[in-house]
Amino acid sequence: MRGVNRRQFLAYMGIGTAVGLINACGGGSGIPTAGMMTGGGGSGGGTTTPGATFQDPPLAQLTRNGNLVETTLSPMRAQTTINGQTVTMMLYNGSYPAPTIRVKSGDILRVNFTNNLPANADITGTNVLGYDMSVTNLHTHGWHVSPSGNADNIFLHFNPGDSHTFEYDLSKQWGGMMGFYHPHNHGTVGEQFWRGLAGGALIVEDDTPELQNYEEHIMIITDISIANGLPTEWTRQDYMRNLGDIVMVNGQVNPVLNIQPGQVQRWRILNACVYRYLRVSLQNHTMYLVGVDDNLLDQPVPINDILLAPAERIDVLVKADQTPGTYTFEDLNSNTPLVTVEYSGAQTNDQIPTTINSATANWVAQLRQMDTSNLRQVSMTLSFVRGQGAINGGVFGQNTYILESPVGTYEVWTIFNRSGMDHPFHQHVDGAVILSINGGDPAYAQLYTSVNGLKDTINVPPMGSVTMLVPVLDYTGDTVFHCHILGHEDIGMMGIWRRV
Template sequence: MNRRRFLGIGAAVVGTGAIGAFAAPSASRLLAEGRPGRLLSSAVPLPAAFQVPLPLPPVLRPVRSDGTTDYYEITQRTARLEILPGLRTEAWTYGGSFPGPTLAVRAGRQSAVRHRNELPVPSVVHLHGGHTPADSDGYPVDLLLPVGGGGARAAQGTGGTAGMPGMPGMPGTAHPADPSAVLVGRTADGERTYTYPGRQRAATLWYHDHRMGFTGPGVWRGLAGFHLVHDDEEDALPLPRGERDVPLMLADRAFAEDGSFSYPALDATLAVPGVTDDYMTGVLGDVILVNGAPWPRLTVDRARYRLRLLNASNARLYRLELDPQPSGGDALVQIGGDGGLLETPLAHDAVEIAPAERFDVVVDFSRYAPGTTVRLMNRFGSDRTAEVMLFEVSSRTVTDDSAVPERLCTLERLDPAAAVTTRTFGFRRSRDNVWTINNQPYEPGRSLARPALGSTEIWRFFTDVHHPVHLHLNSFQVLSRNRGEPGRYDAGWKDTVDLRPAETMEVLVRFTDYPGTYMMHCHNLEHEDMAMMADFVVE
């Protein structure tokens, strides 16, 4: 498919409501490349590593609270930030920072987060890993329009930059499969409150933009932040806390000559979704950011630290490892995953983390001599992307009363015998080189499954190349990979799993509490934007 034909079909598809005409590279090219993505090089000299102190995102305080609910307010706006030393980068932000402010909430208490959109584009907020009612889940056409954007006119692409012309879910747009059925996305003018009931256990979650066709550029430009859930069960454990509980958002980016974020959008005005042909497997940057800083450093005590690792990259896979390894290895002791605590700790020499996955690990820096410098490496990277950040082990004497218990919690285990059905979903290219699920490009309002509320099902995924698969609404438990045991990184409750090339996986999922329309999709954001999504409806 040449570029002219791609553009022509893309325009026609936007007009009819699907985004499935976005082309993917040939099968031979994908197989030759192995892991997904293509490197986008920066046009500015890259700074030396380990010069910038690790920033910690600010913790957002409620504007008010009552007996059941904590109320928060976030303004989405552009901000000029010094990400690379000496340069200013215009970012799309939550509250003026990248990452956005961290929400630290309690399980069992409801959170109401009011977002005000002062960006030049519509947005959609998804709480990734949140157990959330459908109307607050961040369905991709539930647009929050910019303040003063002219209501529905903004959704149709005011000035060529504000929306997705003619896409389903826009006011008055017909469903492509049934022109008599008019879809109306839950659009809001200027402000919207997302309600999170808090009916879930302690876990490291994150929130990010989820606008249909534009999640990739939205997250790339800065729309991401931590959302941490705490509970009494976890608080009762002697795990590291306070300054020794450190969230680490990993994200790769590339920068233009003027310091702006460089991104290979098919249309620089973002009126038409998609990236240029060379980047349809995913966009990789040559600058590794941690909490928005390039290759930062952190001084640590000779004590245990809890590191909340989040891969917020669009497409990059990481294999994280400490260098040097402590004597005896097992440097990264995993205590939690996407859905919270594991039942027992799991020691690793390295952790492989796909886009959107989270791993909570404990590192005992007392295993290193005072003054040691320890690099966090990415063994899947090369050149500058092989390094992530630096830990400087302090020489001072400190007290550390933390510990990692042999048993962290008792996990409920879903019973495969209770599954009422097994469904199969193929994540792959179609014969027309389109990213699809079950050979279908995404159309809002067309569901591939209708599970009953309260039921348990087995969902089987298979794939052609790497696809990190994410389910909304409920976490799940991995039953098998390639009909064998779950992988080493599949323990506990998951909401995102990395499907490797030509791999099959089975997961158990129980649909609880909230009926409505939810999503599953590939969390390679370029794949997601180019149609690798599907609705499911909980009835």
């Protein structure tokens, strides 16, 4: 708690006057209000002029030999251009956004990783918590792979110049999901995200024919503030909340995406902001939700707008079925345009499918029928304790809370939020079936407690709770669960999940 004044302390605790301060700014599941713009910025609110032509993130270069796929990832210091400004960032392969890795269920992905971040440079050095910013690692968010050895092992860490070969066996990973990769080195995660290592998409190709023929786009939403050619300095307050004043999709401010009249496009959307809660909507259009964090659904769910907490993903179909013109895909929480959608080209008449043949959704439907009364019940409480984040009172790295779960079982976890802020709870390795949500946005609760989807990240509303059915399948080893406001994780809101 070095140098923390009373207001910051109250903010850490989520109490007192700080509650209003925090909730007014990007506070998440709440109803969008004009107040959310306060301090939140956005890229000029609703008045941002349309930018350049929409670009998908680049594809990673892969070499394939049978089911063995290899690629190279290297975090490095590199320059990019954001909204006309040159910015020096930390970027995977020098690319912003980071390259998309597309693989298939059953593949083995080998990532040849080298930490090319410079030691002791202006964007590295030691951060305010005392961690070395040039040390990093790699997490494959959302993948059902081993958390141990050379796989999704977030306890590994790499100094500048270190190389490592990660190997992910995707034989137990079903198709049809978009995860993302990002650093997971405790104490530096939020700041490394902020400085550009906010992930690239990890696509596992579909196992269903109904969604194969649509034009597809990936939308990675991030935010940033820039000063002196760098992302603004990450201060102690930023561990609690940090909203960038520029909001981007794939590193672009309000790009223009063309759609043919009558066309259906598939958009795979990720909130990769460190703190910003989004409520996304396409003006005058219904979006059809076909996939959530970890899997495709069995049928499209029509939605007008949807809360997207940090690290949540949605897979939606949109149909250009309105009067030809220009429509804004926007964040209703901050009244910020994300993408300008422009009708152009020849009339066509694509259809939204009525069902999706998703084996995973069928399995989740069975899980929803399970009698959970005899399952082990686990309760976890998220809170702030003396300016640090905690789970069941344990601050990660000090008196870490450890949950031991037998593999091959199912557990019911209830996550309580004892603070005045939203916390997106994320568990590694296995997605969960959401059974109930107490508090927050009723539409969000209704959606995620009814769809046949697996969630690896779920928002736990202020003073509310989430109950979920957690399959503990296939993989032993230590991994973690934590708040995905990554600054909260850095100050301790993380626990160890010991799978035995």
